[in-house]
Amino acid sequence: MDDLQFRRTIYADPKSQDEALLAALQADPTKKQFAQELNQLDDKIAQALNIPVPDDLSDKLILRQTLASHQVQKRKKRFHLALAASVAITAGLLVNFTLFSSAHSNLGDYALAHVYHEQGDFSNSDTARVDLTSLNKKMAAFNGNFxxxxxxxxxxxxxxxDGMKSLHLVFQGKTSPVTVFVVPKNDQLSFSDSFSDNKLVGQSAAFDKANVIVVGDKNEPLSTWQEKLGNNISWSI
Structure with a gap:
């Protein structure tokens, strides 16, 4: 067996029992030593690859797969929640835009829409009270004073x-709350001195600094309210 054939055979299988290979090993001490070294290397590689498998390996792999699946589901859930929140915010903005947009061309229509929008927030039996000092701190922003x-x-x-910073007052009425708006004057909404629908009535009074709008149910004497407001509000120059 020549050297080339010897190396091909020994590299392919260091433990080969081929008769020609065995004869070459017996005839040449150098080849025999080379074969021994190659066998030792092959044994070391086999030992290195012979790693015992932990008893709980399958459980760990299943747990890892379960955790990975859970993380994927959490990401999907967060995405769905974010999408739902975006839809809710968009819907809320659309409702507000519909209720409080330039679709209302006069003070009366806008005042009615505003009262209906916050109708469930106040009750005639509410016990909270706002004192005169606190009220006038807010009225100061409109150059007014009770x-x-x-x-x-x-x-x-x-x-x-209608986009303007205004003062929203809620008083106890005869049967339901009475709403008073103090609104800076502007040209966007036309003035309406009286207005109503099938549930509410309203009156507006124009002052030098602002319009004062009163809205209540049909049991309320709005003229009396406007008279009291006119007699008790002073405006600074």
Whole structure:
């Protein structure tokens, strides 16, 4: 067996029992030593690859797969929640735009829409009260001042009236809350001194600094409310 054939055979199978290979090993000590070294290397490789498999390997693999699947489901759930939140926000903005947009061309229509939008937020039996000092702190933003109380004030806060910063007051009425808006004057909404629908009635009064709008149910004497407001609000120059 020549050297080339010897190397091909020994590399292919160091433990080969081929007769020609065995004869070559017996005839040449160098080849025999080379074969021994190659066999030792082959044994070391076999030992290195002979790693015992842990008893709980299958359980660990199943657990890892389960955790990975759970993470995928969580990401999908977060995406669906984010999508639902986006839809809800968009719907809310659309409702607000529909209720409080330039579709309302006058003070009366806008005031009615505003009251209906917040109708469930106030009750005639609410016990909260706003004192005169707190009220006048907010009225100062409109250069106005209440000289005395005109009724039991349940709430006083700023609001957006057709995009304008306005004052939203809620008083205790005869049978249901009475809403008063103090709205800066502008040309976007036409003035309407009286307005109504099948449930609510309203009146507007124009002052130098602002329009004062009163909205209540049909049991409320709105003229009396407007008279009290006119007599108790002073406007700075």
């Amino acid at each position: 000289t005395s109380s005109v009724g039991q004030l349940l709430s006083a806060d700023y609001c957006r009236f």
